[in-house]
Amino acid sequence: MNIKKLLIANRGEIACRIIRTCRELGIQTVAVYSEADQDLPFVREADEAVWIGPAPVAQSYLNMEAILEAAKKTGADAVHPGYGLLSENGEFARKVEKTGLTFVGPPANVITQMGDKVTARQRMMEAGVPVIPGTEGVQHLEEAIQHAKEIGWPVMLKASAGGGGIGMQVVKSEEALKQSFASAQGRAQAYFGDSTLYMERFVESPRHVEVQIIADGKGKTLHLFERECSIQRRNQKVLEESPSPSIRQETREALYRAAVKAAEAVGYVGAGTVEFLVDANERFYFLEMNTRLQVEHPVTEMVTSLDLVALQLEVAEGKALSFDQSDVRSMGHAMEYRIYAEDPERFLPSPGTLEVFHPPQGEGIRVDAGVETGSKVTPYYDPMIAKCVVYAETREETIIRSKKALDAFAISGIKSNVPLLKKILDQPEFIQGQYNTLLLSKPLQSNKR
Incomplete structure (x- = not known):
């Protein structure tokens, strides 16, 4: 089956x-598109565009029935989320499949399984993929206290149905757990519709390394190397790079094996990412699997x-991957x-009209943008309004570029957060490639330039 029209x-x-x-x-x-997005470039660049509702996401981009009706109306034969x-909504994937x-x-059941952190x-x-010592789902404080004592302090309290850093909280003592448990349950219920929590041992000063995989559902699952994602603010990624600048080669290869094993274990099909935490001794632990294309x-x-x-579309069409693991190379x-419309000091969103938006151009520079001069944010x-991706033969040259x-x-x-990104590039830990997820948790040195 060849896809002819994609919604x-x-x-x-x-x-x-x-x-x-x-x-x-x-x-x-x-x-x-929603009412708020009617003048953005993606609406104009598509062959057809269908209005699906008012600005709030619940009334537009999360409105499954409106999206499926748009697919039916336009004669689309496939949906890319x-x-x-x-x-990563299993119900949406199922509805798409049911409409033909x-x-x-990936299959809806895989999205559902891996979307629930306890099940995953x-x-x-x-x-046999390494996981951080932790619990199954927890609903009661007394149960949580007992588990925390067994795991060892500090623990990371998480929403079972959560993701993207929302609802995560480091708890360092029994008293702190008593104070935070009910509010954590409340946030989990409010954000994800499920108050179930779970706990993991908190890994001190970790690195966040993820492995890209692609699987064709015909027996071939390949890794496409790793990305270092440790530059984070409030558990949200800000800057990513590949290859990771400091992990040992044997650790890399072990991560690749674990990622492929994880994907095969759940019958994965398509492009996905297996995320790991790596500690100071390069022991690594499964964090989560993102059953979709990543921002990075x-x-x-x-x-x-x-x-x-293109690979996602080929696999969705039922085609086998045309290359093997030995054919894939990581070069340079x-x-x-990530370019955000936000105050770089207070980290608050900065909506408004883009009076000027001129991204850089040149060798080794790629900008994926969703806006242009005159766009309303x-x-x-x-x-996030754009991504600036820079490539060179070496890491040092990539930083200069x-x-x-x-x-x-x-x-x-x-x-925008461009001033913050510039400042990150001047930090000694970043230059040396010896950073972890705590880099942005402390004051940064001023720009040398």
Whole structure:
């Protein structure tokens, strides 16, 4: 089955990025858009566009029936969910499949299994993938206290149905757990509709390393190397790079094996990412599996010269991967900078009209943007407006080229986090590649430039 018309159930830069590959493959595209997004580039760039509701996500981009009706109305034969929004919603995948459309992603049951952190953890334990010592689902404080004593303080309290850093909390003592348990349950219920919590041993000063995988459902599951994602603010990624700058080669290869084992254990099909925490001794533990395309997928594309969206579409069409593990090479070094419409000092969203938006250009520079000069950045959605991806033969050259690229980024009318990104590039720990997830938890040195 060849996909002829693809509905993109997403918005902004990822919609533009999917459209670009579809255009190269000769696949027609359908954009869906909310009232707030009607003038954004992705609506214009798609072959067709369908309005699906008012600005709030619950009334538009999370409105499954409106999206499926748009697919039916336009004669689309497949749906790509992008990332975020409905991309890891098993119910949505099932509804897409029931209507006879092709869902560009893994089977619905895999999304559901891996979306529940407790279930995912259990599956990984059964598969022999290392996991952080922790619990099953916990509903009562007394039970949580007993488990915490067995695991050892400090513990990380998490929402079982959560993700993206929301609802995570480090708890260092029994008294702190008593004070925070009920509120953590309340946040879990409010954000995810499920108050179930679980706990893991808190890994001190970890690195966050993830492995990109691709599986065709015909017996072939491959890794596409790793991405270092330890530059984070409030458990949200800010900057990613590949390859990881300091882990040993034997650790890399062990991570690859574990990621492939994890994917095979759940019958994974499509592109996905297995995330790990790596401690100071390079012991690593399964963190979660993202059953979708990642925001940072361009980093992998730059070092492998593969088009991950094209691979997703080929696998969704039922085709076998045309290459083997030995055919995949990682060459050079790439870094991705997430460009947010936010105050770089207070980290608050900065909605408004982009009076100027001129991204950098040049050798080794790729910018995936969802906006242009004149675009309105609204408060309704994630404040990321673009990604600047920089590539060079060595890490040192990539940092030099990155500084020039960020210096050339012209944004006015709103505030952006570009000053913060520039500052990160001047930190000694970053330059040396010896950083962890705590880098942005302390004051950064001022720019030397």
